[in-house]
Amino acid sequence: QVQLQESGPGLVKPSETLSLTCTVSGGSISNYYWSWIRQPPGKGLEWIGYIYYSGSTSYNPSLKSRVTISVDTSKNQFSLKLSSVTAADTAVYYCARLSGVAVAGSWGQGTLVTVSS
Amino acid sequence: QSALTQPPSASGSSGQSVTISCTGTSSDVAGYNYVSWYQQHPGKAPKLMIYEVSKRPSGVPDRFSGSKSGNTASLTVSGLQAEDEADYYCSSYAGNDNYWVFGGGTKLTVL
Numbered sequence: 001q002v003q004l005q006e007s008g009p010g011l012v013k014p015s016e017t018l019s020l021t022c023t024v025s026g027g028s029i030s031n032y033y034w035s036w037i038r039q040p041p042g043k044g045l046e047w048i049g050y051i052y053y054s055g056s057t058s059y060n061p062s063l064k065s066r067v068t069i070s071v072d073t074s075k076n077q078f079s080l081k082l083s084s085v086t087a088a089d090t091a092v093y094y095c096a097r098l099s100g101v102a103v104a105g106s107w108g109q110g111t112l113v114t115v116s117s
Numbered sequence: 118q119s120a121l122t123q124p125p126s127a128s129g130s131s132g133q134s135v136t137i138s139c140t141g142t143s144s145d146v147a148g149y150n151y152v153s154w155y156q157q158h159p160g161k162a163p164k165l166m167i168y169e170v171s172k173r174p175s176g177v178p179d180r181f182s183g184s185k186s187g188n189t190a191s192l193t194v195s196g197l198q199a200e201d202e203a204d205y206y207c208s209s210y211a212g213n214d215n216y217w218v219f220g221g222g223t224k225l226t227v228l
Contacts, residue, residue: 043221045163060215060217101151103151103153104155105168110162
C-alpha cells in the first residue's frame, strides 16, 4: 500500500519561499498524478496543484503565479515551492496521489507550516 | 469562500440516516460526474469515501452513498455510528482551468 510523507520547515518568514517534499514509499511514483492540497487552521481544503510523473503540471489559478511543483522520479519524491508567502499561507499541507479525475485516494499525514516572523 | 456550498453542520441519532448537500454550478458539479466526498477526523488526513458521484472505494461501508441532481450532490450516511462523527468535504472537477474545487465542509454530529 502506497504511503506518502511530507517534510520541510514548519516555520517560514513572510515574503520567503515555502518548500516541501513528499516522499512516496510502497509504490512507484511513475504512471500517477500527484497533488498538493492545503487546509488553513479550522478551515476547508484548497487544491494547490498537481504534477504527472512525466513532469506536466496544473495549478490553482489563484496561486499559479507563486507555485512550482516538481518531481524527482529517481528519489520517488515530488516537491512544492510557494513563493512570497504571507500569514494567509499558514496551513496544514497535504500531499496526495490522484486515483482518478480530481480524486485523491491516498494522502500523507499532513504537515503544518506557519508563516510568521 | 469555498467554491462549493455545504451546510456547516448536520446531525442525526445513532442508527438513523443523514444527508449532506453540496451545491455547485454548471461549471463543476452539474457539468461533470466527478464529485467526491472525504471524511476527516480531528487531526487526521482526509479519507476518500465516495468518488465519481456514487462509487465507493474498497473498504468503505455501504452505509455511505452518494448521488447528484443538477448542481447539487449529496452524501447519505445510513445507520449512523459514533465513528461517523467527523467533518465531511465534497469536491468536484471544475474543468481544465480550475480543475478541482472543494466545499467548506460539514461537521457531522452523531447524537
